[in-house]
Amino acid sequence: xxxxxxxxxxxxxxxxxxxxxxxxxxxxxxxxxxxxxxxxxxxxxxxxxxxxxxxxxxxxxxxxxxxxxxxxxxxxxxxxxxxxxxxxxxxxxxxxxxxxxxxxxxxxxxxxxx
Numbered sequence: 001x002x003x004x005x006x007x008x009x010x011x012x013x014x015x016x017x018x019x020x021x022x023x024x025x026x027x028x029x030x031x032x033x034x035x036x037x038x039x040x041x042x043x044x045x046x047x048x049x050x051x052x053x054x055x056x057x058x059x060x061x062x063x064x065x066x067x068x069x070x071x072x073x074x075x076x077x078x079x080x081x082x083x084x085x086x087x088x089x090x091x092x093x094x095x096x097x098x099x100x101x102x103x104x105x106x107x108x109x110x111x112x113x114x
Contacts, residue, residue: 061067093101 090098
């Protein structure tokens with residue numbers, strides 16, 4: 001068996017089928033470590049492409065302060081106008097009225113012909 005399959009410590013008999021199979025190296029075979037290292041080094045090399053340079057960090061969004069202020073304003077409009085308006089709508093209009101308004105809006109949408 002040594003000469004037929006190479007090195008005897010890396011070959012064994014499958015317990016159920018009694019057929020030879022490799023043991024000790026896993027699914028990667030003899031080249032497992034080299035393949036894993038190649039994939040790892042390629043991943044590290046590609047990860048270096050995603051690291052921002054100082055020039056990239058300096059070229060920030062010039063409108064960021066205005067965007068943050070707009071977001072704050074939208075939050076205040078939602079909190080102090082939209083949410084109370086929806087509460088009043090639900091308080092004043094009953095279930096049947098809301099369903100009728102919903103059906104009206106659904107029927108007023110343009111239809112797609114297919």
